[in-house]
Amino acid sequence: MVILISWTIEFPLVINEQLGWSLFVLPAQHYISAFGPFLAAISTMFIFGGFSGVKSFFVARFFTRTSLLWYLFALGVPIAFFMISLFIQNIITGHGGLVELPWIEWLGIWLLWIFTFGIGEETGWRGFVLPEFQMKYSPMLAAFFVAVFWALWHLPYFFEDHGFMGMSALMIAGWFLGLVFGSLLLSWMFNKSGQNAWIPALWHGTYNTVLQFSSVDSWIPSLVTAMVIIFTSFVVIPRMKKKARVD
Numbered sequence: 001m002v003i004l005i006s007w008t009i010e011f012p013l014v015i016n017e018q019l020g021w022s023l024f025v026l027p028a029q030h031y032i033s034a035f036g037p038f039l040a041a042i043s044t045m046f047i048f049g050g051f052s053g054v055k056s057f058f059v060a061r062f063f064t065r066t067s068l069l070w071y072l073f074a075l076g077v078p079i080a081f082f083m084i085s086l087f088i089q090n091i092i093t094g095h096g097g098l099v100e101l102p103w104i105e106w107l108g109i110w111l112l113w114i115f116t117f118g119i120g121e122e123t124g125w126r127g128f129v130l131p132e133f134q135m136k137y138s139p140m141l142a143a144f145f146v147a148v149f150w151a152l153w154h155l156p157y158f159f160e161d162h163g164f165m166g167m168s169a170l171m172i173a174g175w176f177l178g179l180v181f182g183s184l185l186l187s188w189m190f191n192k193s194g195q196n197a198w199i200p201a202l203w204h205g206t207y208n209t210v211l212q213f214s215s216v217d218s219w220i221p222s223l224v225t226a227m228v229i230i231f232t233s234f235v236v237i238p239r240m241k242k243k244a245r246v247d
Contacts, residue, residue, distance in 0.1 A: 044128065056128075061123065
């Protein structure tokens with residue numbers, strides 16, 4: 001259902017881009033597609049649990065008491081990765097490779113990413129799909145399965161979003177690798193924070209925002225993704241393995 005809802009929203013955008021048609025689309029339809037996972041989770045909870053099921057789901061995912069440190073982690077680590085990447089970019093190229101916008105515009109962009117691809121995606125992927133997989137599999141294996149479906153969910157973007165359409169085969173492979181490690185990281189954060197969906201949503205939105213700071217020829221997106229992979233490899237995965245052995 002997650003994929004079906006989002007693909008249905010994306011369909012007119014793909015047709016217009018690939019065939020040159022003029023099907024009606026909303027101004028922000030690309031961003032609306034981010035709510036596919038959210039809508040799928042809510043619909044499933046309503047079908048099997050009614051309004052009380054939806055209420056219980058929201059309470060569990062958005063009103064769970066979580067240490068302030070996790071909020072700081074979700075906000076601060078992507079920014080730290082960005083700052084380190086900016087430093088490396090300056091050393092290698094001699095320039096920052098940044099898009100210059102007033103801070104108030106960046107605040108709006110950040111809130112947009114949090115609300116759409118943050119809450120919209122993470123409510124479904126980490127908030128609903130991941131716990132379902134974890135009922136049968138270890139957290140690490142469950143996170144990998146989520147990554148596979150998460151990657152498939154992005155498929156229409158490769159036919160309507162110019163950022164995705166411009167990727168080479170090697171870039172797509174790197175993107176998928178980053179997605180897998182990102183899924184492991186977000187899943188670990190979600191579980192460690194008491195399965196609070198705000199934590200991965202805040203990370204997801206902040207991560208997407210810092211990538212928007214970079215210009216087209218910037219190395220920053222690749223450097224930030226590399227840091228996610230390194231951090232997940234040396235910090236997250238050992239802890240996930242240790243937890244699996246304890247269980």
